[in-house]
Amino acid sequence: MNLITIKKVEYIFNMLAVLGISIVLMMGFIFQFFLHELPCPLCLLQRVGFTLIAMGFLFNLRFGLRPSHYAIVLLSAVYTGFVALRQVSLHVIPGTGNYGSAIFGLHMYTWSFIFSVLAIIVTTIMLGIDRQYEPAHINNTQYKKYVHALFALFFIITLANAISVWAECGWQECPDNPTGYIHSIS
Amino acid sequence: MIVIIFLICALCTLLAWRGYRKPAFGFFGISLMLGVIWFAHHITSHLAINL
Numbered sequence: 001m002n003l004i005t006i007k008k009v010e011y012i013f014n015m016l017a018v019l020g021i022s023i024v025l026m027m028g029f030i031f032q033f034f035l036h037e038l039p040c041p042l043c044l045l046q047r048v049g050f051t052l053i054a055m056g057f058l059f060n061l062r063f064g065l066r067p068s069h070y071a072i073v074l075l076s077a078v079y080t081g082f083v084a085l086r087q088v089s090l091h092v093i094p095g096t097g098n099y100g101s102a103i104f105g106l107h108m109y110t111w112s113f114i115f116s117v118l119a120i121i122v123t124t125i126m127l128g129i130d131r132q133y134e135p136a137h138i139n140n141t142q143y144k145k146y147v148h149a150l151f152a153l154f155f156i157i158t159l160a161n162a163i164s165v166w167a168e169c170g171w172q173e174c175p176d177n178p179t180g181y182i183h184s185i186s
Numbered sequence: 187m188i189v190i191i192f193l194i195c196a197l198c199t200l201l202a203w204r205g206y207r208k209p210a211f212g213f214f215g216i217s218l219m220l221g222v223i224w225f226a227h228h229i230t231s232h233l234a235i236n237l
Contacts, residue, residue: 041228044188048221051195055214058199063207072214079218083225151203158199162192171189 003136010065010132011143014057017119018150021054024115025157031108032164037100038178042087044165046112049080051158053119058154061147070127074120081116084109191220 001009028047031037039047056072063069087109091098100108167183168174198213 041188045221045225045228048188048191048195048217051192052214052218052221055195055198055202055210058202059207059210062202062205068211075218079221079225086225086229148203151199155196155199155203158192158196162189162196165189165192169188171187173187 003131003134004138006129006131007065007136007138010126010129011061011138011140013126014060014065015143015146015150017057018054018061018154021050021057022150022153022157024050025161028108029160029164031100035101038168038180040087040099040176040178041174042083042090043099043108044174045083046080046087046109047161049076049083049116050112051161052076053080053116054154056123058151061143061150065132067127067133070123073123074127077116077119077123081113081120084113084116088113187220187224191217191224194220 025047028039028043032039053073053076056069056074056076059069059072060066087099090096091107091109098107103111106114165174167181168178170182194213194217198210198217201213202210
């Protein structure tokens with residue numbers, strides 16, 4: 001595989017990763033607003049983790065492929081994994097209940113842990129391809145509009161998360177089992 | 187608290203979008219640090235064990 005192809009594959013991987021994380025975060029909104037499942041503090045911290053993971057991929061798309069950007073992804077994925085594992089451990093013993101509804105038999109915090117581990121494994125493999133860091137002229141103009149669209153989408157999702165957290169908890173600590181919004185969004 | 191983390195994340199995204207790499211890196215670090223602090227606070231305030 002030549003250098004240009006490797007770089008193109010890496011760019012497409014980064015774009016798909018941002019898109020995938022955006023879909024995960026939007027799924028959270030669907031459960032929150034259409035199924036009326038309010039996110040708990042740990043759920044919100046997992047959303048923060050996914051937002052931070054996507055940041056590393058966005059840095060790669062905007063500033064070029066660098067190991068430091070993949071390091072952002074890895075650090076954030078480890079953080080998200082820890083938070084998800086903490087929530088799994090709260091409910092793993094039979095009789096301790098669960099939080100939220102299940103998707104394909106697994107709860108969202110379990111999926112969150114699986115996605116974090118997958119992010120760590122896939123990112124480690126991708127960052128290990130040394131040739132992507134070699135200088136080469138690659139025509140980015142064909143990707144630019146997609147990168148800007150991804151930035152716009154992700155900025156809106158992050159801002160929407162901030163507004164929804166403010167509506168749910170305000171500026172103070174979120175309740176462990178939220179039952180309603182303290183500020184009205186509509 | 188979590189709303190502040192999301193606002194910093196949004197600012198970080200905006201800075202990266204506009205091409206300011208180092209400030210975006212800085213704000214990423216701040217938001218990750220705040221996330222870790224908040225998670226540590228959550229754990230220590232909910233666990234009935236002595237660490």
